[in-house]
Amino acid sequence: MKGKINVKTENIFPVIKKFLYSDHEIFLREIVSNAVDATQKLKTLSSIGEVKGDLGDLTIDVKIDKDKKTLHVIDRGIGMTKDEVEKYITQIAFSGAEEFLEKFKGKSETDINQLIGHFGLGFFSSFMVSDQVEIFTKSFKEGKGVHWTCDGDTEYSIEDFDKTERGTEIVMHITEECKDFLEEYKILELLRKYCKFMPVAIRFGKEKTWEDSPTEKDKDGNAKRIEVEKDRIINNTEPLWKKTPSELKDEDYKKFFRELYPMNFDDPLFHIHLNVDYPFNLTGILYFPKVKKNIDPTQDKIQLYCNQVFVTDSVEGVVPQYMMLLRGVIDSPDIPLNVSRSYLQSDNNVKKISSHISKKVAEKLEEISKKQHDEFLDKWNDLKVFIEYGMLSDEKFYERMKNIYVFKNTEGKFFTFDEYKTKISPVQTDKDKNIIVLYAQNTDVQYSYIQAAKEKGYDVLLMDGILDSHFINMLEQKNEKIRFARIDSDVINKLIQKDETVPSKLNEQETTKVKEMMENLVDKKTFTVLTEPLDENAQPVTVTQNEFMRRMKDMSELGGGGMYGLYGEMPDSYNLVINTNHPAIYNLVQSQDEEHKTQVLSQLKDLALLSQGLLKGEALDTFIKRSTKIIE
Ligand code: ADP
Numbered sequence: 223m224k225g226k227i228n229v230k231t232e233n234i235f236p237v238i239k240k241f242l243y244s245d246h247e248i249f250l251r252e253i254v255s256n257a258v259d260a261t262q263k264l265k266t267l268s269s270i271g272e273v274k275g276d277l278g279d280l281t282i283d284v285k286i287d288k289d290k291k292t293l294h295v296i297d298r299g300i301g302m303t304k305d306e307v308e309k310y311i312t313q314i315a316f317s318g319a320e321e322f323l324e325k326f327k328g329k330s331e332t333d334i335n336q337l338i339g340h341f342g343l344g345f346f347s348s349f350m351v352s353d354q355v356e357i358f359t360k361s362f363k364e365g366k367g368v369h370w371t372c373d374g375d376t377e378y379s380i381e382d383f384d385k386t387e388r389g390t391e392i393v394m395h396i397t398e399e400c401k402d403f404l405e406e407y408k409i410l411e412l413l414r415k416y417c418k419f420m421p422v423a424i425r426f427g428k429e430k431t432w433e434d435s436p437t438e439k440d441k442d443g444n445a446k447r448i449e450v451e452k453d454r455i456i457n458n459t460e461p462l463w464k465k466t467p468s469e470l471k472d473e474d475y476k477k478f479f480r481e482l483y484p485m486n487f488d489d490p491l492f493h494i495h496l497n498v499d500y501p502f503n504l505t506g507i508l509y510f511p512k513v514k515k516n517i518d519p520t521q522d523k524i525q526l527y528c529n530q531v532f533v534t535d536s537v538e539g540v541v542p543q544y545m546m547l548l549r550g551v552i553d554s555p556d557i558p559l560n561v562s563r564s565y566l567q568s569d570n571n572v573k574k575i576s577s578h579i580s581k582k583v584a585e586k587l588e589e590i591s592k593k594q595h596d597e598f599l600d601k602w603n604d605l606k607v608f609i610e611y612g613m614l615s616d617e618k619f620y621e622r623m624k625n626i627y628v629f630k631n632t633e634g635k636f637f638t639f640d641e642y643k644t645k646i647s648p649v650q651t652d653k654d655k656n657i658i659v660l661y662a663q664n665t666d667v668q669y670s671y672i673q674a675a676k677e678k679g680y681d682v683l684l685m686d687g688i689l690d691s692h693f694i695n696m697l698e699q700k701n702e703k704i705r706f707a708r709i710d711s712d713v714i715n716k717l718i719q720k721d722e723t724v725p726s727k728l729n730e731q732e733t734t735k736v737k738e739m740m741e742n743l744v745d746k747k748t749f750t751v752l753t754e755p756l757d758e759n760a761q762p763v764t765v766t767q768n769e770f771m772r773r774m775k776d777m778s779e780l781g782g783g784g785m786y787g788l789y790g791e792m793p794d795s796y797n798l799v800i801n802t803n804h805p806a807i808y809n810l811v812q813s814q815d816e817e818h819k820t821q822v823l824s825q826l827k828d829l830a831l832l833s834q835g836l837l838k839g840e841a842l843d844t845f846i847k848r849s850t851k852i853i854e
C-alpha cells in the first residue's frame with residue numbers, strides 16, 4: 223500500500239537534513255538507541271510474563287553492505303505491527319517533524335537550535351544521511367512482518383512481509399555525499415563514541431585477539447597463545463557507575479578510569495560515586511585527576527550520558543567552569559538527548575543537575591578532609607588548584623570550603639585559615655591591628671628573607687600555586703583585617719609595622735649622601751633607593767618589590783583579564799633599601815677615599831642584586847672583575 227504522509231508543508235526532509243543536528247553523525251546513535259529501547263522493552267515484558275519463552279540472543283547487529291551502499295541496524299526487540307509502524311513512525315514521528323516545521327517558520331537559526339531539543343525526531347535523523355530508509359519489522363505479538371519504505375519525500379509505502387525473526391531491521395541507503403558512513407573505521411569510531419556503554423550488547427565486524435589455545439602447548443607446557451578472530455562487541459553493558467558503590471573497590475574505580483581515558487596514565491586521586499533519585503535521577507562517577515602544571519581542559523573531559531547513551535563531552539555551561547577540571551561520567555534520564563549545546567545550557571534540569579553536582583563534590587571534599595585527613599593533606603598539592611578555582615568562582619562553594627581549605631607554611635605544616643590566624647596574631651599584628659600574613663613563592667630564591675622573618679619569630683606560608691595571587695586578593699577582600707605580604711615586599715622591620723622606631727646611626731646629612739651615591743649607581747627607572755635604620759646584623763643592602771605592583775604584574779601575566787590587561791606591559795620595579803645601621807654602611811660614610819666608597823657601595827649593591835638573580839650580562843661581568851681585583 224502506498225500512503226501520503228499528512229504533512230501540509232511540501233517537503234520536510236531538506237529542512238531536517240539542514241537543521242536537525244549540527245552533527246550528522248548522531249543518526250547512528252539515534253537508530254541504535256531505538257534498537258536498545260526495543261530490546262529493553264522486550265526484556266521488561268518478559269520479566270512480567272507478557273512475553274513467554276526463551277528470548278534468544280538479543281545482541282544488536284550493525285552491518286555494512288558496501289555493494290548495496292546500505293547500513294543496517296538489526297535488533298531482536300519487540301518489533302512493530304503494521305498498525306504500530308503507521309502510528310509510531312508515520313504519524314507520531316512525522317507529526318513531531320511537522321510541529322517542528324510550524325515552529326520553525328520565521329525563526330532565526332539560533333531559535334531553531336533552541337527548538338530542536340523539544341522534538342523527538344530520533345528515527346528521522348536517518349534521513350540526514352540516506353536517500354531511502356527501509357524498516358523490516360515483526361512484532362513479538364501474533365501477525366505477519368511489515369516492510370515500510372520511504373525515500374525522503376512525503377510518500378511512503380507499507381506492506382506485509384514474510385519475516386521469520388522477531389525484531390526490527392533498519393536499512394539506510396547512504397547518500398553519495400555521506401559515503402564515509404559505509405567505511406568500517408568510521409562506523410567503528412561512531413559506535414565507540416556514542417554506544418560504548420549502551421545497556422544491550424552491540425556487535426560489529428570481527429576483531430583479532432590473543433587467547434590460550436585449548437590444545438597446543440609451548441615448550442614449558444603452558445597453553446600456547448594463538449591469534450583468534452571473534453565477533454567484535456562494541457560496548458560494556460554494565461558500566462561501573464550503574465553498580466552499587468558498597469560492592470566496589472578502589473581498584474575497580476581506577477580500572478574504570480582507564481577504560482574511560484585509555485591515554486591517561488595517572489591514577490585519579492579520589493572518586494565520587496553519584497547516586498541521586500530525588501528530585502531528579504542521576505548516577506555517575508566523578509574523578510579528581512592529578513593536576514598538571516599545564517592544565518588542558520580539552521582533554522579527557524567529563525562525559526554526559528542519558529540512560530547510558532552518550533550525549534556530549536562538551537560540558538561547558540552544563541557544569542560550573544571549575545568542575546571542568548574533574549573527569550568522569552554523569553548519566554541522567556533528565557538530560558535531554560536530542561540537543562544542541564545552547565539548548566542544554568538553558569535547560570532547567572541541567573541547571574539543577576549542575577548545582578547538585580557542585581554540592582556533592584563539596585560534600586565529598588568535606589568528608590575526605592574529616593575522615594581521611596592525612597590523605598587529604600598528602601594530596602593537597604593536587605587538590606588545591608581545584609578548590610581555589612571553585613572558591614574563586616562560586617560563592618556557595620567558597621562557603622563550604624573555607625573551613626577545610628588549608629595553608630601550608632614553609633616548614634611543611636598545614637593550618638586552616640582560622641587556625642592560622644590564631645597562631646600568628648600575637649606576633650604578626652601591626653600597629654593598625656591588621657593581621658599580616660607573610661608568604662613566600664619560592665623557598666630557594668627567597669631563602670634569606672624567610673630566614674630573617676623566622677629570626678623575628680614570624681611564620682611564613684608557601685603560596686606557590688598558579689591561582690594563589692588571585693586567591694590572596696579574594697581573601698583580603700573578604701577579611702577586612704587581613705593583609706598578605708610577600709616576604710620580599712619590604713625590609714623586615716617594615717613588613718609588619720609596629721609602633722617602635724629604631725634610631726639611626728647616620729645623621730640626616732649622611733643618610734642623604736649615601737642615598738645619592740647609590741642613586742648614581744643604579745638605573746632609576748627600575749630601582750628606587752630607600753634608607754632604613756634596621757638591625758645591625760640585617761643585610762646592608764636589600765632588594766624588595768612592592769606588594770601591590772608585583773601582584774598587578776603577576777596577575778597580568780596570568781591573564782587575569784579585565785582591568786589587569788592594562789598592566790600587560792608593566793616593567794619590573796624594585797626598591798633598593800640601604801640599612802643605615804649596618805657597620806659596612808657606617809664605615810663607608812666615614813671614609814674619605816671617594817673611589818673606595820664607590821667600590822664598596824657597588825659591591826654591596828651587586829651582592830644584593832645577585833642574591834635575587836637580578837645581576838646579569840655586563841653588570842654581572844663587572845661585578846666579577848671588581849671582586850677579583852679586591853681579592854688581589
Ligand atoms: P523516540 O525514540 O524518542 O520515541 P524515535 O523517532 O526515535 O523517537 O522513534 C519513534 C518510535 O518508533 C519509537 O518510540 C518506537 O515506538 C518506534 N521505533 C523506532 N525504532 C524501533 C525499533 N527498532 N523497534 C521497535 N520500535 C521502534
Ligand code: MG
Pocket residue numbers: 252255256344345
Ligand atoms: Mg529514539
